[in-house]
Amino acid sequence: MNRQLLKEKLSTLALSMFRKDFFGIYHGSLSAKTESNRFLINTKEAVFDALDESALIELYFKKDYRWNQASMDAKIHFSIYSQISDAKFVSFTMPPFTTAYSLEHSHITPKDYFGFKELGSVEVVDPKQFEDWYERAQSEIAYYFQTKKTNIMVIRGYGVYSFNRDVHEMAKKLAILERSCRLLMLDGSQKDFNFD
Template sequence: MNKEHLKKKLSSLALSMFRKDFFGIYHGSLSAKTEINRFIINTKEAVFDTLDNTSLIELYFKKDYRWNQASIDANIHYSVYSQISDAKFISFSMPPFTTAYSLEHNIITPKDYFGHKEIGSIEIFDPRNFDDWYERANSEIAYYFQSQKTDIMVIRGYGVYTFNRDVYEMAKKLSILEKSCKILLLNEKNSNSAFY
């Protein structure tokens, strides 16, 4: 697998997602599996509108000194890659409308055509206690993907984890989900204002 080509794909996707406000300056993570026991992920200091060779690092499944430079989400990505063979790309993002919708709802049921056809209903996962979420996240996220037989996980008040074999399909699904949640929120707002 051409690692330079993979890095360019990740950089291009990161810029696009940054422009849509899915990533913050230092918030989010993006990775690609390079071999059966390795993956490329952004570093802790990565700025998502300018991902380059200095802000991407290749990690072996066996932890070494490089893990200290990697994203705080590296353990979660490792857990998904090591347990789900279909995972070739993983992202963690915080799309604003999806995250906002997750605060007050338990399920996302798109009412727009593309959301309905491409995504369908998605149950919102409640992480319960944020204080110990990062200690539980690597096992709970991989378990959720496997038990629910899904490639997308909306976590209440936290964001969205997704994986795919194709980086563009992953981005497309995230984009459709975000648009669907925006439509749902606008629809709620219009319905509520009709009563006043």
């Protein structure tokens, strides 16, 4: 695929997700596989509402000096790309309603039509202790995707990893998941009110 077009797609998606609070300032990651042994990913200093040429870096699977400039999530993205052939785009986001809902639940079972039809029930993975999560994440996230045969992973109190062959499909599923969690939280909060 044309790298310039790919960069424009990532920039557009990043801005849209930033506006929905899926990415924070310097928080999150977004990448695209460019060849069998390379991928584009945001840099450490990337600000997602202005993801331009200087905020993206192309990495080879074989680590070199460029890895020092890349997002701290680069090793996780590499692990997904190297082990899952269907992965063309990968994202790490922290959608607020999904992340909040994950704190108190072990599964997300949407009650809305689109969430039910598109996602079904989504497991919430407990990372156990956060102290060594980044050391474990590189292997555990790719392993989870492979064993559970899914392309979306909700991690309690941490966020959501997702991959897809199509960038728009990945964004759509994340948006549906966030909307479903928002509705579940609103539904739960309504039970606290007495309207008598």
